[in-house]
Amino acid sequence: MNIQNQSEFDSRHDLFLHAAHELNTPLTSLVMATFLLKNDKSNFESRQKFLNSVNVIERSCDRLQRTINNVILYHRLQQPNFPVYDQKLVEVLFLIRECAEKISNQQGRTGDVVFNFSLDSDVALLIPREYFMVMINELIHNAFSFSEVGSKVLINYSLSNNFGIFSVTDFGIGMEKEEVSAIGAYTQFNRGILEQQGLGLGLTLVKQLTDKHFGELKITSSKGKGTSVQLCIPLY
Numbered sequence: 001m002n003i004q005n006q007s008e009f010d011s012r013h014d015l016f017l018h019a020a021h022e023l024n025t026p027l028t029s030l031v032m033a034t035f036l037l038k039n040d041k042s043n044f045e046s047r048q049k050f051l052n053s054v055n056v057i058e059r060s061c062d063r064l065q066r067t068i069n070n071v072i073l074y075h076r077l078q079q080p081n082f083p084v085y086d087q088k089l090v091e092v093l094f095l096i097r098e099c100a101e102k103i104s105n106q107q108g109r110t111g112d113v114v115f116n117f118s119l120d121s122d123v124a125l126l127i128p129r130e131y132f133m134v135m136i137n138e139l140i141h142n143a144f145s146f147s148e149v150g151s152k153v154l155i156n157y158s159l160s161n162n163f164g165i166f167s168v169t170d171f172g173i174g175m176e177k178e179e180v181s182a183i184g185a186y187t188q189f190n191r192g193i194l195e196q197q198g199l200g201l202g203l204t205l206v207k208q209l210t211d212k213h214f215g216e217l218k219i220t221s222s223k224g225k226g227t228s229v230q231l232c233i234p235l236y
Helices: 001-038 047-077 093-107 129-145 177-179 202-210
Strands: 113-117 151-159 164-170 216-222 227-234
Touching: 001 047, 001 151, 047 093, 047 129, 047 202, 093 113, 093 151, 093 202, 129 151, 129 164, 129 227, 177 216, 202 216, 202 227
Parallel strands: 113 151
Antiparallel strands: 151 164, 164 227, 216 227
């Protein structure tokens, strides 16, 4: 086996291991939650215990769906004939707020999210809704995943030079310059220490979708101080 083939084999092997772990973790939570709902009578005597189990199921289903969809999208993006749609996205402000509120609620951190929108009405972006949702979902998920409860996550949106500027800033663990430059598919840093979720696809998907739609992605990070990611998408 030559070096190139060995590298490709190692990449596929790493992907398989990460995927198996990432799919198994929420499945385990689903099995446990459904078992408790079925066998623990106190779940039906306590509304809070019942809701806790339902929340675990909801979060686990969301994580499974996100993982599977991201893997499918990543491999679609590698195809030379990946379609780029000339579509108009409206309700940008609503989508950003809805996404951030959903994720912060799932993380039990509704008090940590801070919105700063510099415009009162929407201006359409040149990108399909489904891709924009993937991008902001991944950026917001990352911000909460790599910062602690009680630490603020800033969500900003503005317009500049015919671009919609969306940014997410956290005050979490941050990254070294080398880590930022090494961002790629299935790349995760210090997983054994941080127990981070995901396949490491988030920023890679955001970067590739941004490039496909003539946008720009800027990442500023400092180890131990936090990360700010700015996404620029052309106006329609």
